Amino acid sequence: xxxxxxxxxxxxxxxxxxxxxxxxxxxxxxxxxxxxxxxxxxxxxxxxxxxxxxxxxxxxxxxxxxxxxxxxxxxxxxxxxxxxxxxxxxxxxxxxxxxxxxxxxxxxxxxxxxxxxxxxxxxxxxxxxxxxxxxxxxxxxxxxxxx
Numbered sequence: 504x505x506x507x508x509x510x511x512x513x514x515x516x517x518x519x520x521x522x523x524x525x526x527x528x529x530x531x532x533x534x535x536x537x538x539x540x541x542x543x544x545x546x547x548x549x550x551x552x553x554x555x556x557x558x559x560x561x562x563x564x565x566x567x568x569x570x571x572x573x574x575x576x577x578x579x580x581x582x583x584x585x586x587x588x589x590x591x592x593x594x595x596x597x598x599x600x601x602x603x604x605x606x607x608x609x610x611x612x613x614x615x616x617x618x619x620x621x622x623x624x625x626x627x628x629x630x631x632x633x634x635x636x637x638x639x640x641x642x643x644x645x646x647x648x649x650x
Contacts, residue, residue: 520578527583
């Protein structure tokens, strides 16, 4: 698997994206997934929680058990699952009728085979082992996205 896209490509992706589905988002405010999703929401992105264990809204947004249940267009699928749990998420991503532009595996998460499968099925970008919140803060200087 080749390396992550260039910083310029990531900047462009973050500037154009509107909606981020967060797979593995917790409803507990002390969890990293919640904190990062909340920060991205505050930066102007719509966050869609994806976690079969959630029973209600998180961060004011309806939660879904699977990516297929989401009725809206997703720009980025942000994964907060162990690396060995990534392939089933990618299976869901490639079956989505409206494919996201990117799959983003959070810091510490990488799966080369799953990344290749996503790219082979029309996902434009796969980012692995990087924190979307940190990249947003550093590359976009934390600026809010223009709605």
